[in-house]
Amino acid sequence: QSVLTQPPSVSAAPGQKVTISCSGSSSNIGNSYVSWYQHLPGTAPKLLIYENNKRPSGIPDRFSGSKSGTSATLGITGLQTGDEADYYCATWDSSLSAWVFGGGTKLTVL
Amino acid sequence: QVQLMESGGGVVQPGGSLRLSCAASGFTFSSNGMHWVRQAPGKGLEWVAGIWFDGSKSYYVDSVKGRFTISRDNSKNTLYLQMSSLRAEDTAVYHCARGLGVLSDGYWDSWGQGTLVSVSS
Numbered sequence: 143q144s145v146l147t148q149p150p151s152v153s154a155a156p157g158q159k160v161t162i163s164c165s166g167s168s169s170n171i172g173n174s175y176v177s178w179y180q181h182l183p184g185t186a187p188k189l190l191i192y193e194n195n196k197r198p199s200g201i202p203d204r205f206s207g208s209k210s211g212t213s214a215t216l217g218i219t220g221l222q223t224g225d226e227a228d229y230y231c232a233t234w235d236s237s238l239s240a241w242v243f244g245g246g247t248k249l250t251v252l
Numbered sequence: 253q254v255q256l257m258e259s260g261g262g263v264v265q266p267g268g269s270l271r272l273s274c275a276a277s278g279f280t281f282s283s284n285g286m287h288w289v290r291q292a293p294g295k296g297l298e299w300v301a302g303i304w305f306d307g308s309k310s311y312y313v314d315s316v317k318g319r320f321t322i323s324r325d326n327s328k329n330t331l332y333l334q335m336s337s338l339r340a341e342d343t344a345v346y347h348c349a350r351g352l353g354v355l356s357d358g359y360w361d362s363w364g365q366g367t368l369v370s371v372s373s
Contacts, residue, residue, distance in 0.1 A: 144296065174355075174357070175353070175357045175358075175359070177359035177360070179297070179360075181291075181297065183291065183345075184345070184365075184366075185365065186256075186347065186363040186364060186365050186366070187289075187297065187347065187349075187360075187363045188363070189359065189360060189361050189362075192352070192353075192359040192361070193353075193357060193359070198361060228296070230296060230297050232297075232299070232359070232360075234355050234358060238314070239311060240299065240311060240312075240313050240314070241287075241299040241302065241311075241358070242299065243296060243297045243298060243299060244296070245296050246296035246297065
């Protein structure tokens with residue numbers, strides 16, 4: 143059971159938009175920045191979003207992040223088959239004194 | 253460019269020990285916090301441990317406290333994870349990651365491919 147709650151899976155057609163939610167509490171998302179990662183098992187995870195809504199260089203603006211209260215959202219527009227992967231949110235939890243991940247969301251581009 | 257290369261994984265019996273290493277290059281290793289993150293088979297990512305840039309502070313997930321020790325040698329640009337009293341549930345691919353920011357504003361911007369640890373009799 144993850145501290146941060148994500149939907150197990152989402153799907154959409156190529157070219158469409160999808161959002162992935164990440165729900166937490168006041169001890170984590172409510173008081174810390176959220177980051178998002180793209181991961182294909184067996185490979186190195188990739189940073190997509192940091193500090194809630196900032197994109198590292200090289201990450202296309204099709205990827206966006208937002209945060210409101212104790213929830214965060216990753217948005218992906220113009221879906222491509224290459225976007226199929228697992229997506230994770232992460233943040234610092236001050237009650238646990240630990241970094242925590244969401245359970246992960248598998249994106250399928252139909 | 254930043255490169256992180258893990259090594260030291262393998263098969264170990266329950267109760268055994270193993271030391272993972274992560275060789276870093278392409279950046280000033282001594283300026284960054286470093287972390288270990290793992291993924292068990294069929295499961296999601298789980299943060300395991302983190303250490304400050306100078307090694308003065310370290311943090312652990314509850315499930316490994318007292319069994320795992322994270323350390324670093326800034327003269328060798330290398331991060332370590334000493335694992336003891338290993339359990340079947342420690343079986344996972346272990347990634348090292350470079351940390352930016354501190355605690356509540358922290359995140360990981362570069363990751364290694366990972367090394368597989370399998371705990372089995």
